[in-house]
Amino acid sequence: MRMARTIALRVLDAVPTVLLVLTLVFFALRVLPGDPARVALGEFATPEQIAALHAKMGLDGPLAWQYLTFLRDVATLRFGTSFVSSEPVGAMLAQNLPYTIDLTVLATLFGVVMGLPLGVASARRRGGPVDFGARLFALLGYAIPDFYLGALLLIWLALDTGLFPISGGGEGAWDRFYHLILPAFTLGVIKAAFLSRLTRGALLETLGRDFVRTARAKGAREPRVVYRHALRNALLPVSNGLALSLLSTLSGAVAIELIFNRPGIGTMLVEAVSTRDYPVVQAGLVVFSLFVVAVNLLADLLNGVIDPRIRAAS
């Protein structure tokens, strides 16, 4: 019950944030030079056609009226139809969003599965070859851009060895998963680099604290000291870092979606901005901001699980 109340309060907290984002997006799009009607009609459009399309797009009324209409549509989850393809934006989201969620979830999973153990091993064997290797991995992971790593992996694992498909999102559950592995691994490697470094730092700091020394003095065995006492306490900054990296994955997914030619909300948004497809950009950003709110909420809940003091405070 308390948990439900916490969630409800956090969602309510998020309303002004989302509203602010929507307002900024609405006005920023309209300030940007470039007329969606002209883009949609092409270079042979006449002024009458442009005016008629403005009316059809709902761009002919006063800006305040357009804004209120937009807010009403968002509140009722009606995102309208794309200016470019005339497809309902809801359908476009339904087609693209699952691919982005798949990618984000599996990339995070790869990142956690590779990054956490590596960070722990690196902290436990500080100064040793494992630590050196892990730090080198983290450094490279930080330095290498995702689109470059993606291209390298594509050439090596898809083009040269044929182990993975080259592009596309796949059809059917298995094919979709098969198409997902390489792009998710690419993002996962970068996430793992970040997480391993974060885990190493946090764990090293915790391992030097008094309660760890006490645990050791009381004769606790090393694995128990590390995993039961130190790691749990070190996980708080890691969980916050994970939330941040989840959000950056969402934006990083644009480049990955492009080079792996995957459907997804990132490329949908980029294309919509370039064609001034207001309804698609607006809807895409609503989803993005809701995602940010959800991830923050998740991180808070996770922190509560990790640290009982936070749970008690909330």
Next chain:
Amino acid sequence: MRLGMGAAQVVTVDPIYLNQGVDNWAITHVFDFLARAPLGRFGASPAEFTPELAESWTISPDSRVWTFHIRKGVMFHKGYGELTAEDVKFTFDRVRDPKQGSGAAIIYSNVDSVETPDPYTAVIRLKQPDPFFMSSTVHLTSSNIVCKKAVLEKGDKFARDPIGSGPYQMVSVTPKLVTLTANPDYFGQKPNIPNMEVSYILDTSARALAILGGQVDMILAPAGPGAINSIVQKNPKLILDVALPGNSVSVAFNLNHKPLDDLRVRQAFMYAINKEEIRKSVTPATPRVYGLNPPSVPGALTDQNCPAALRYDFNPAKAKQLLAEAGFPNGFAFPVISSVRDDFSSLMLIIAEQLRQVGVKMDLKLIDHAAYHEADVRDLCNFTMRIGSYPPVPTQPFQNELMAAGNVQPDGKGRGNNFSHYGVAIPGIDDMVAQAMAEPELGKRLALCGRIEEKILTDLPLVSLCTTAYVVIRNPRLDIGFKVDSSLGYWRLNQAKFVA
């Protein structure tokens, strides 16, 4: 058969709303024209067009009444019944209807009426004679004949579930993939390959990897400098299908802006810009362009017929001399806005460097492509690059880019792409184009077009730089059955077959 096309996603498969060229690859297989240009090249005259939905046609002596005799027994896909003249009338009326909001409507402004005296005859009456009606109108994407019943029944859904009579019919449309299957009842050459997929792969590296990895059989070649060569180097067996002229690249001088209003300055630019170097910089190199129409278009100026005085071969010394005569012995600086898009920015940078050699400094500002188009139609640019294509009809570029009626306006409400203000700042062109447009006889009309080209090269409202060919990179295992020569940026593949 899999095609990899350069766009983020499909926009529409409804012919009248075509907005991105690559959607044509699906459209051209789902629908038929009344008559088709020979495969792989343009039809220079109506006689070269081959019957498709129309078995035959007659043209009135004044080229104003075109009567098409529709083939009997042509069936629409998926049980939508027989195609008749009523569908032809519906198609032409639909694209012309302002309520439909088709971007192509203006091209049909010369169509006066479409009549159907019987179910197998469509009579199209024109306001002005048009001996090029086949190329100018009948062969446009928006003239693909749609099924009236399906359009009325499906409404907006027609764009995703279209019904035509072509060699392939629609299976499904997802954002990145259009799937087609052979039409078993096709009246013409039935497809050799039963299924076709058009994939949308925007990223050039992803497209290159897709053809190199054998995931697709054809890709639209990437446009970046050196991109084609780098792919073919990795697999020299790949075949290039090169369609000329492709896109024409021109840069308009704003004749209302100083010092570009001075003919000597424009002549200096013509001599300073090395068009040979520019045409060789594009892959593959394309033939030299002199006037506004590229040499493969009827009536254009070519290596053979361009007068020596109007060739403006590269001559930096003469450019400097002309600048000095115009009062700029040390050159001058001028601001230019252009698009960040690869083709615009790379060509503009080449010109900037060439002009720098004669002392003219271009302060180049590259902006987002949609914003650039907003700037150019609002008359905010003084040296405006246009990259685009036309049907092989020589009068169309004149109408769009040079006539007074097409002048761009500060409020963005101009009716064309006349960025130079030619026709107003320097009058005369309108009468010449009107005379050509009124001429019903093909040969005479072409001669008039030649004279217009010469006037353009004398007054210099713009510089024609080059064309950039449409290039498709194809796996040799796919034989398309004909050679691509001059063509729009897509072609039919029902003859295609896989070879060992």
